Amino acid sequence: MRKFxxxxxxxxxxxxxxxDNPKYRNVPLAIGGSKDRRGVISTCNYQARKYGVRSAMPTSQALKLCPNLTLAPGRMEVYKEVSKQIRQIFTRYTNKVEPLSLDEAYLDVTDCELYSGSATLIAQDIRRAIFSETQLTASAGVAPCKFVAKIASDENKPNGICIITPEQLDDFVLGLPLGKIPGVGKVTLGKLNSIELYTCKDVRAYPFNDLITRFGKFGNTIWDRSHGRDFRSLEIERKRKSVGVERTLPEDIYSDEDCYKMVELLYPKLKERLQLVSPQLLIQSQxxxxxxxxxxxxxxxxxxxTLSKAYFFDLLRDGLSRTAGRGIRLVGLHVGLIGSEQNKQLTLPFSG
Ligand SMILES: [Mg+2]
Structure with missing residues (x-):
């Protein structure tokens, strides 16, 4: 049995x-989000959430919901530093760590022998260590597969833990609303709901072939997840060959300009992710x-x-020539990383 x-x-x-800043402690607070029309909030505290403020919300909308909202500019360097500290804590338990972003990671503790191999006690100890060393709280999900662990970490937030044992897995999954499955965004959820599929239980009763017809390959993923199946193992950094970010759009887009805007939006996210995986930006393709x-x-x-936004625009122009009048529902950027073999070659000193 695997433990994640x-x-x-x-x-x-x-x-x-x-x-770090007492004046931010007892006020609704949001990070990022300049006040101009295009600003978007990157995250907010629980006080702000009470007003309905959410990550990725336009600042203007957030201020309408919560006029007292305090906006802080964000200090990416500090967040990266704390993120490193947290990752260092993870490595005391296992080297099988897959970071998803600065503040989120999967750990595979199947082979971890601490606490007699109890994933629950390991997770509690990680949360304790994070708090004592960074004064920050973390939530944890423990499960026999990745996607359930991810859903579980959200169950008892903040500062909570949720354990789904192999015996509980089936019941837990059965009642899950489909929107909770990672990868099911608003658009897919809308389509699922339009054919009366709301929970994993509904999907189980739906004909598999019809699901594939409607959703293609992703139909298979929805089917698997609805049955509590997720065979993926961790994508460990050293094995990682590419890094990407993508976004499913709330509505299909038809204009080239909107596509260019998406690239504009995704590019900094890709850069952030890439910096975690390959700080020297050793890339070989875009x-x-x-x-x-x-x-x-x-x-x-x-x-x-060389990582280049202008080059993504060039690639986009090629891509857009293939639309044939179809709307676009997802835009993604990715880069291929230089493998360790080539890496070595690059660093070979000149002889003679
Ligand atoms: Mg988080």
Whole structure:
């Protein structure tokens, strides 16, 4: 039996600001989000959430919901530093760690011998260590597979833990609303709901073939998850060959301009993610993925060793020439990383 822990820091950026700055402690607080029209909030504390403020919400909307909202600019360098500290804590328990972002990671503790191999006690000890060393709280999910661990870490937030044992797995999954399955965004959820599918239980009663017809390959994932199946193992950093970010759009887009805007939006996120995995930016290719509203997708990828937004725009232009009038439902950017073999070659000193 495999044992996974998903650790998720509680409103991470906001929590760091509240820790370091007393004036932020008892007010509704949001990080990021300049006040101009295009600003978007990156995270907020629980006081702000009471007013309905959420991550990725336009600042203007957040201020309407919560006029007293305090906006803090965000200190990415500090967050990265804390993130390193947390990752260092993880490695005391296992080297099988897959970071998903600065404040979130999967751990595979199947082979961890601490606490007689009790994943629950390991997770509690990790949360305790994080709090005593960073004064920040984390929530944990413990489960026999990745996606359930991730859903579980959200169950008792903040500063909570949720354990789903192999015996509880089936019952837990059965009642899950489909929107909780990682990868099921608003658009997919809308389509599932439109055919009366709301929970994993509903999916189990639905004909598999119809699911595939409607959702393509992702239909298979929905089917598996609805049965509590997730065979993925961790993507360990040293084995990672590419890094990407993608976004399913709330509505299909038809204009080139909107696509360029998406690239503009995703590019800093890709950069952030890449910096975690390959701080020296050792990349060997850049690529763009477009998924159309008929669920076909296209990828344009070229060899390129320097990370460049302008180059993504070039790739996008190629991609857009393939739309054939279809709307675009997802835009993704990715880069291929230089493998360890080539890595060595690059660092070989000149002889003679
Ligand atoms: Mg978090």
């Amino acid at each position: 822990i998903h650790i998720d820091m509680d409103c991470f950026y906001a929590a760091v600001e509240m820790r 690529g763009i993925k477009l998924k159309f509203n008929d669920f076909q997708q296209t990828t344009v990828e070229h060899k390129f060793h």
